[in-house]
Amino acid sequence: MDDAALDLAPQATTAGEYVALLRDVRRRSGLTYREVSRRASATGHWLPPSTLATMLGRSTLPRERTVVALLAACGTTAGEVERWLTVRRDIEAHLSERDRVAIQETGTTTAPPADPAPPADPAPPAAPAPPAAPAPPADLAPPAGPVPPELVSPDVPRPARRRLRLAAVALLAVLTVGAAGTLLPRANPTTDDAPTDDCPVVLRQGMYGPCVQSLQERLVAGGLFVPVDGWFGPDTTSRLIAFQALGGLPVSGTADGRMLDELSGDLVAARWPEERVGKYVRKAFPEDPAAAVQVARCLSGLDPYRVEIAADGSRRWGVFQFSDVELSRLGVDRRTALDPVWNVRAARDVWSRTTSFEHWDCAPLP
Template identity: 60%
Template sequence: MIDAVRDPVPQVTTAGEYVASLRDVRRRSGLTYREVAQRASAAGHWLPPSTLATMLGRTTLPRERTVTALLAACGTSAPEIERWLDLHRDIEARLCEPMRPTGRPASGESTHPAPPDSAPVAVEATGPRRSTDRPRSARRRLPLGALALVGALTVGALLPAGDGMTPRSSGTGSSGPCPLVLRQGMYGPCVLDLQERLAASGLRVPVDGWFGPDTTSRVIAFQALHSLEVSGTVDRQVLDALQDSAVSPVAWTENRISKYLRARFPEDPSEAVRLARCLSGLDPLRVEVTADGSRRWGLFQFSDTELSRLGVDRRTALDPGWNIGAARDIWARTGDFRHWTCVSSV
């Protein structure tokens, strides 16, 4: 069971601060977007990962039902959820304050005077009101609609600036502005869509909306496997290849890899398995990017330089049979595993 969010409901006054507090709730829960969606569904709510990523990537108030779903999935108690919703309504009401007439009406005047002369032209151009007694919820529609439009234009607000924007299908039937190039460090629904496409292609990756090292590793592996330029960034060519990819990588399970390692290294099978696990987590498609920008490939993490010297392309390096065979050749020359150095953090 998740340790429910114990921090008190934040004392915030703006929509942006409110959303930032919701991001903190999700982060403290330790759940990925996919896990939040699953737990929300189990609690009777509907909150797809893409919706969650969009909500937390904006600076405008989300819908109350999505707030409820997120908080329930993260283990927040019902009374605390209600307090979050009360705060949501208070902020929403403050957002509508500029649309309310100010000052006391003079004697005999209507209690709902027309907007002041300083009101935006767009508001005045909507024509005379049909009724001067509309409820407050009706008066909110215009500003909230405007805020929703602004939110839609700022979905990528947390993505680094500098890249042009282009409409792209989100994979869920909708489209939205995404950078022309996705790269490590970015965050949001566009990254979530990328991760879902990578997973669909057979590459296991956390689907959490964050373009971190794991996503970079999978992007590089995909590029190598499909003979694309190995850059670790995602442009239209990579997205098209992901869309058209019909062949999933052949997956070797950890059990199969362990058995194969023991068979190829009968002199020291336990150390062979330990070393490969330390280097790559027994993940044959693991790619690590070093501090100098070079890369290491596969189970035994052969470097770019080693692959060049061996005359092997990167796709071959990700084949577990070749990778283990190359490691065996090195062991045969040295008689041990001194070629590699890896100290497990466990």
């Protein structure tokens, strides 16, 4: 992404200027509409080429999730995406009440009135139609639909016949649309902040948007604190893995619909705050409590539910960060590793064999 395109974002003051800058971002990216759509899908967004073309072809304010999908596909950073959204919200705040209602119902502002079309050449006067015949009884009325030419009386003037055909076609279209309306479900308009069914089948690290934010809110509500910023980063992955381990679920670090259903209510029955963990560590290492707390803080921030993921995919668990290999050797599962009592006692057993903390090579946490 060309930084010059990003620097233009704060200069937009109208919906038309905002969309023009989005068009410039897409142009500078060098991506086709289909390539943008594929990249948006890879980052967890839904942006069909037709939707993108419609958005960039208008001078009306697009909805937030569509803007985020385009910018994410073009490689825009999180900070720059937030700048774009701030500009959009400022523009929306100055719209008329009618336009704000239109955004809530359709996702875009009402289109500006088009220039009046030039008057058409006057048509020659049509020949007067003959007096209408009395309507036939209902059971003898002809079926709705275009009137075949052979059923039109040859003494009816040509313009009148054309009007009859157009009326029949219009009636058939109305009946068809009405029937379709009774068969197809009616879509409920939603705002950007309301839950939608547009979420990807699987949420995974690297994605961004309201679906990820909903996942983060559920983790926090269950006692597993994580920044609720809409970004599926390492912290969210760590917390999701902790939840999966605590619940005895497959530890994948990704969330599908079933996983989101599981994320309700209290996930952690008894949350151990940092102060309580530190107190328990001091009690377990009376010989050198300060050093024990320092090591535990360095390893996990005294967070009993911390899961660290190494570059090779291996993981470390709990207060003293026992590895997958160590858990296998000790014959315990990951849920047990996240139990602060077991974790600290296991660390005490390791320490008692050497009376030193050299087993843990820890660099201070960022």
